[in-house]
Amino acid sequence: MGFALPLLLLVLWEITTRTGLLPAHALPPPGAIVRTTYDLAASGELLEHVTSTLARVGTGFAFGAGVATLLALITGRSAVLRRLIDPTLQGLRSVPSLAWVPLFLLWLGIGETSKVALIAVGVFFPVYLNLLSGVLAIDPRWIEVGRVFRYEGWDLARHVLIPAALPAYLTGLRSGLGLGFMFVVAAELMGASRGLGYLMVDGQTTSRPELIIAALLLFAVIGKLSDHALERAGARFQRFRA
Amino acid sequence: MNRMSRIASLVIWISVLVIGCASEARPELAAEAPNAEKPDVVRLDYATYSPVSLLLKDKGFLEEDLAKDGVKVEWVKSIGSNKALEFLSSSSIDFGSTAGAAALLAKANGNPIRAVYVYSKPEWTALVTRADSGIDKIEDLKGKKVAVARGTDPFIFLLRALDSVGLSDKEVELVQLQHPDGRAALERGDVDAWAGLDPHMATSELEKGSKLFFRNPEWNTWGMLNVREGFAQKYPAYVDRVLAAYERAREHAKRAPAELRASLIKEAKLSDAVADRVLTRTDLTPSTIGDAQKQAILAAGDVLKKSAIVKPETNVEEVATALIDPSFANKLNR
Numbered sequence: 326m327g328f329a330l331p332l333l334l335l336v337l338w339e340i341t342t343r344t345g346l347l348p349a350h351a352l353p354p355p356g357a358i359v360r361t362t363y364d365l366a367a368s369g370e371l372l373e374h375v376t377s378t379l380a381r382v383g384t385g386f387a388f389g390a391g392v393a394t395l396l397a398l399i400t401g402r403s404a405v406l407r408r409l410i411d412p413t414l415q416g417l418r419s420v421p422s423l424a425w426v427p428l429f430l431l432w433l434g435i436g437e438t439s440k441v442a443l444i445a446v447g448v449f450f451p452v453y454l455n456l457l458s459g460v461l462a463i464d465p466r467w468i469e470v471g472r473v474f475r476y477e478g479w480d481l482a483r484h485v486l487i488p489a490a491l492p493a494y495l496t497g498l499r500s501g502l503g504l505g506f507m508f509v510v511a512a513e514l515m516g517a518s519r520g521l522g523y524l525m526v527d528g529q530t531t532s533r534p535e536l537i538i539a540a541l542l543l544f545a546v547i548g549k550l551s552d553h554a555l556e557r558a559g560a561r562f563q564r565f566r567a
Numbered sequence: 568m569n570r571m572s573r574i575a576s577l578v579i580w581i582s583v584l585v586i587g588c589a590s591e592a593r594p595e596l597a598a599e600a601p602n603a604e605k606p607d608v609v610r611l612d613y614a615t616y617s618p619v620s621l622l623l624k625d626k627g628f629l630e631e632d633l634a635k636d637g638v639k640v641e642w643v644k645s646i647g648s649n650k651a652l653e654f655l656s657s658s659s660i661d662f663g664s665t666a667g668a669a670a671l672l673a674k675a676n677g678n679p680i681r682a683v684y685v686y687s688k689p690e691w692t693a694l695v696t697r698a699d700s701g702i703d704k705i706e707d708l709k710g711k712k713v714a715v716a717r718g719t720d721p722f723i724f725l726l727r728a729l730d731s732v733g734l735s736d737k738e739v740e741l742v743q744l745q746h747p748d749g750r751a752a753l754e755r756g757d758v759d760a761w762a763g764l765d766p767h768m769a770t771s772e773l774e775k776g777s778k779l780f781f782r783n784p785e786w787n788t789w790g791m792l793n794v795r796e797g798f799a800q801k802y803p804a805y806v807d808r809v810l811a812a813y814e815r816a817r818e819h820a821k822r823a824p825a826e827l828r829a830s831l832i833k834e835a836k837l838s839d840a841v842a843d844r845v846l847t848r849t850d851l852t853p854s855t856i857g858d859a860q861k862q863a864i865l866a867a868g869d870v871l872k873k874s875a876i877v878k879p880e881t882n883v884e885e886v887a888t889a890l891i892d893p894s895f896a897n898k899l900n901r
């Protein structure tokens with residue numbers, strides 16, 4: 326059912342470009358895009374672009390989600406620390422994440438570090454906010470049970486807090502991952518030599534819109550697949566919890 | 568609303584959108600025949616790599632002429648050939664300043680433009696590195712990071728340089744950066760070398776001691792003014808008028824180099840020494856467009872095919888012939 330709309334669009338698209346209603350230099354026909362994608366895949370270049378993008382998102386996600394998890398657990402458990410740290414984080418959250426780009430370029434250069442850092446910033450906030458609200462909403466009795474088991478610190482987080490806040494945590498992780506993909510494009514626009522975002526710039530600078538669209542579609546597919554994977558993993562943990 | 572009807576309404580909305588866009592694009596395509604109509608506005612780019620465009624903008628020659636017909640002039644800054652070509656492709660400007668080879672690349676990939684005028688014969692690109700990088704020749708670039716703005720003359724220059732010593736663009740890490748960013752990355756040490764462009768290149772050379780380790784004036788493929796085909800077909804008389812204004816600015820620049828220098832310094836915020844360095848590398852003598860330009864860009868065509876930036880079946884000769892249109896420049900009184 327979900328395929329009906331893309332198919333319809335594809336037909337409309339083919340018709341508009343075939344009849345010259347839309348010029349091919351603005352919107353190449355689907356055939357040209359398939360061919361470009363195939364050529365890229367056949368030369369092995371595509372795999373290189375996809376892996377470097379995935380590596381960037383993966384690393385950025387791990388850092389961003391890791392730090393967010395830690396901070397959310399700390400501020401979720403300690404009212405004092407929450408009052409100390411949370412306002413600052415809420416303030417930083419209002420900085421549009423792309424506004425960090427010039428600063429990251431200045432501090433970290435154009436290498437992988439600045440890219441990963443930008444993605445990590447993007448991933449951080451949804452994970453932090455969702456997990457924090459999840460932890461705050463935990464029924465105090467759950468924590469009492471944890472106390473009975475003499476869980477402290479990390480053990481308490483592992484056995485009680487995260488499982489209890491899991492639905493909110495998963496929502497955070499999923500929107501974090503979505504943002505990670507959003508930011509990897511921005512990151513790859515700032516001086517890259519590989520990656521799907523780079524592929525888009527390449528298409529833009531060398532008058533090849535088919536490259537831009539091919540990269541766009543790949544983003545859609547990969548984003549959907551990774552979100553699906555995260556959802557599945559989450560569902561498994563949910564069952565585990567129950 | 569149930570799921571089916573939600574999907575249905577989405578489909579309708581998208582169809583409306585697509586049809587809306589399509590009908591907007593149509594008048595432009597339909598109006599192919601030349602006519603006496605006048606445009607409301609003529610949109611040109613200006614660029615620090617084209618000093619004549621800066622002088623023309625400052626002097627207001629074109630505004631002066633077109634005001635007679637009540638036609639407005641709009642200026643858009645281009646920071647590289649690739650940007651000018653993007654603007655041309657999206658009909659954001661009518662005239663764009665690029666390097667010859669960059670225009671060839673875009674034309675080969677379907678950008679509907681024609682090169683109608685030469686604004687300079689510059690040596691504006693070379694391969695640049697920091698004084699202490701230990702890179703002395705093209706061969707040293709193997710495995711190194713090189714900043715370059717793809718789709719521009721420096722990019723094609725770099726590909727040719729690599730090709731001339733048997734290196735492919737895969738054996739070097741090309742980092743996509745627009746010209747000013749490429750200079751910054753080189754100076755900061757993020758990359759080992761940079762395919763530079765004046766005036767950024769001259770600035771780096773004089774102010775940071777960067778060295779031009781590979782130069783070849785012959786591989787700089789002329790500064791060309793391109794017009795959108797749609798505009799040239801619809802308003803040919805206005806192409807003549809724009810070229811006449813350009814020609815007036817170029818003649819003025821030759822007579823009064825100090826004014827050209829002042830325009831360049833003002834727009835690009837250069838020191839006097841940098842501006843002088845740029846202008847010694849910018850030859851304003853030639854203005855005819857024709858065989859010399861064609862040969863220069865044809866020589867760049869092979870390497871574009873080799874690196875698969877244009878499709879392998881492209882007939883570069885045909886593209887170059889279709890690109891270069893001397894008919895407008897030939898009408899100028901020289």
